[in-house]
Every structure is written in C-alpha cells, then in structure tokens.
Amino acid sequence: MRALRLFAWKSEPRLVEVDEPAPRPGQVVVKVGGSGACHSDLLLMRDFDAGAQPWGPPFTLGHETAGWVHALGDRVTGLEPGQPVAVYGSWGCGTCARCRIGAETYCEKPAAAPAPGGGGGLGLDGGMAELMLVPDARFLVPLPDGLAPVDAAPLTDAGLTPYHAIRRSWPKLIPGSNAMVIGVGGLGHMGVQILKATTATRIIAVDTRDDALDLAGECGADLTVRAGDRAAQQIREATVGGRGVDVVLDFVGSDATLALGVAVARSAGDLTIVGIGGGTLPVSFFSMPYEVSIQTTYWGSRPELIEVLDLAAQGLVRPRVTTFPLEDATMAYRLMHYGKLTGRAVIVP
Ligand SMILES: [Zn+2]
Numbered sequence: 001m002r003a004l005r006l007f008a009w010k011s012e013p014r015l016v017e018v019d020e021p022a023p024r025p026g027q028v029v030v031k032v033g034g035s036g037a038c039h040s041d042l043l044l045m046r047d048f049d050a051g052a053q054p055w056g057p058p059f060t061l062g063h064e065t066a067g068w069v070h071a072l073g074d075r076v077t078g079l080e081p082g083q084p085v086a087v088y089g090s091w092g093c094g095t096c097a098r099c100r101i102g103a104e105t106y107c108e109k110p111a112a113a114p115a116p117g118g119g120g121g122l123g124l125d126g127g128m129a130e131l132m133l134v135p136d137a138r139f140l141v142p143l144p145d146g147l148a149p150v151d152a153a154p155l156t157d158a159g160l161t162p163y164h165a166i167r168r169s170w171p172k173l174i175p176g177s178n179a180m181v182i183g184v185g186g187l188g189h190m191g192v193q194i195l196k197a198t199t200a201t202r203i204i205a206v207d208t209r210d211d212a213l214d215l216a217g218e219c220g221a222d223l224t225v226r227a228g229d230r231a232a233q234q235i236r237e238a239t240v241g242g243r244g245v246d247v248v249l250d251f252v253g254s255d256a257t258l259a260l261g262v263a264v265a266r267s268a269g270d271l272t273i274v275g276i277g278g279g280t281l282p283v284s285f286f287s288m289p290y291e292v293s294i295q296t297t298y299w300g301s302r303p304e305l306i307e308v309l310d311l312a313a314q315g316l317v318r319p320r321v322t323t324f325p326l327e328d329a330t331m332a333y334r335l336m337h338y339g340k341l342t343g344r345a346v347i348v349p
C-alpha cells in the first residue's frame with residue numbers, strides 16, 4: 001500500500017510503497033477515509049532536531065484520522081468490520097490516573113505508551129496511508145450517524161483541541177461575556193464554531209488575512225478584527241465599558257499574539273495558549289490584569305472527542321475541508337506553509 005512517510009527530521013516526506021499492517025491481539029487496522037494535514041506536521045518536517053522528542057522518524061504522517069474498521073485483532077470486541085470510526089490520536093499507557101479518565105495527552109507513564117508523548121503520525125505510523133494500524137481498540141470512537149470519515153478526521157485534532165480549550169473555560173463564557181479567537185486557521189475556525197454552538201458568549205476573531213476573517217464571520221464570529229497596531233484598542237472598545245475579553249484563545253502563540261491577548265484580557269479572565277508559535281509572555285505582578293489565568297493546553301481527551309463528534313453529527317459544527325489525494329499531500333503542506341489554505345486540508349488515500 002502507499003504511505004506518506006517522514007524519513008528524517010528536517011526533510012520532506014515521501015510517498016512510498018509499504019507492507020500492509022496486520023493487527024495483533026487487541027489491535028485494529030483502519031481503512032483510512034481521511035487524514036488531516038496539521039500545522040504541527042510542518043514543525044516535524046522543518047523545525048524539530050534529533051532528540052527534541054523521545055520518538056523520531058521514520059513514520060507515516062497523519063495524526064488526525066477517521067475511516068472504517070478494516071481488520072480486528074484477536075480479543076477485540078464491540079467493533080465490526082466496515083464500521084466508521086475516528087482515531088483518538090494521543091496514545092498513552094492506558095493505565096495511569098490520567099489515561100483512566102481518557103486524558104491520554106497527559107499520560108504520566110509515557111515510557112509505557114506505544115510512543116512516549118506521541119501516537120499515530122507522531123512517532124508511529126499515522127493515517128496518511130491506505131491503512132492504519134491502531135495499537136489498542138480503545139483509541140477508536142465509533143462515528144455517530146450522519147458523520148462521514150472525511151469530515152470526522154479534522155474533528156480529532158482541529159476540532160478536539162479547541163473544544164478542550166473552550167470546555168475548560170465554560171464557566172467564564174456566560175451570557176454577556178466576550179471570547180476572542182486569535183488565528184482563524186484549521187483550529188481557529190473550529191474554535192469559533194464551538195464557542196457559538198456551546199456558549200452564549202460574544203465572539204471576536206482576529207487574523208492577519210482577510211479570507212480568514214471572512215471564514216470567521218461565516219463560522220459565527222460577531223466581530224472580526226485585522227491584527228495590527230490598532231487591534232487591541234478596537235477590541236477593548238467593542239466590550240461593554242472597555243472591560244475586556246473574558247476568555248482569550250490564542251491559536252498562534254507568537255510574541256505578538258500573546259501581547260495582544262494580555263492587552264485585551266479582562267481581570268479574572270483566561271488566556272489559553274493553544275498555538276505552538278514559540279512566543280513568550282512576560283509575567284509579573286503589574287504586567288497583566290488581576291487574576292488572569294494563563295495556561296497552555298494540548299489536544300483533548302477521549303470523552304471530549306465523543307462530545308465533539310456529536311456536535312458535528314448534530315450539524316452544530318462543520319469543519320471547512322479541502323480534500324487532496326495522497327499524491328498531492330506535499331502540495332497541501334506547501335499551501336499551508338504559505339497561508340494559502342482556507343480551513344483544513346484532508347488527505348484522502
Ligand atoms: Zn495536529
């Protein structure tokens with residue numbers, strides 16, 4: 001079968017012929033219906049050095065995958081061949097306190113995980129292939145009726161990651177509150193929709209690109225603001241009494257976006273850094289409004305994936321998807337690198 005594989009850090013992936021995987025006991029092989037191209041894949045190809053992660057190439061890319069059950073290993077119950085499923089992408093040990101509640105992103109025994117701190121497409125073979133080996137049936141979530149694998153694929157990361165970040169701030173997203181999404185790309189455009197679908201907050205979206213702001217408007221943003229020198233003032237003035245934004249979700253994470261976030265944050269608000277842009281934010285007693293909580297989040301939990309799939313099956317959120325065949329996957333990454341993609345690119349083998 002064909003697979004898009006990364007053979008070394010700081011190199012372009014190559015489409016090659018590999019053996020079809022066979023499931024061992026407890027494992028499942030999924031016939032891939034779609035696998036999303038994520039911005040973090042660009043980091044794998046361009047930025048990571050040997051030793052930066054406990055795992056490394058070679059492996060097949062694609063950590064955002066859905067498809068159909070293709071082959072079941074011995075002892076797997078509750079799944080049927082042909083059944084549509086989403087792959088939960090962060091593969092932990094399965095037995096530590098975090099994994100037991102489904103938060104495998106924060107596994108506390110990574111040495112006992114299939115790939116320490118990684119998963120399929122992140123150290124082990126992912127979904128940019130015709131078939132994908134999933135090492136434990138618990139990583140599969142059956143798709144609810146009405147949701148096709150190609151639409152479900154981006155929900156496993158571009159949907160789940162903002163869902164997790166938003167969900168933890170729900171108590172602050174009450175009627176009369178303001179939320180801000182910085183960066184309306186693959187994750188941000190889902191973030192706007194998830195805010196709209198699950199809260200009554202007023203949604204402000206910020207980006208440097210006009211087409212991204214148009215997309216934010218289509219996804220339900222109440223106000224779209226072009227990033228720049230006047231953005232902070234414009235955003236603060238748009239909140240009642242200039243009090244600021246209750247929940248800032250930064251899907252970029254650069255020096256500039258973090259500075260904007262803190263400039264518009266309301267006291268006792270949340271500033272959540274989701275984007276891995278590598279920026280820093282000086283924190284001191286006087287550098288931000290009182291009781292602003294600053295946190296990073298990484299991906300989401302298995303129960304949250306079930307919830308976000310249900311939101312999509314109800315038609316309350318819908319990823320904007322552009323599909324590419326496997327042979328054009330490198331073109332999709334190039335378009336992403338140059339900011340030319342709208343929404344999410346999904347590779348369909
Ligand atoms: Zn990702």
Ligand SMILES: [Zn+2]
Nearest residue numbers: 093096099107
């Ligand atoms: Zn664990």
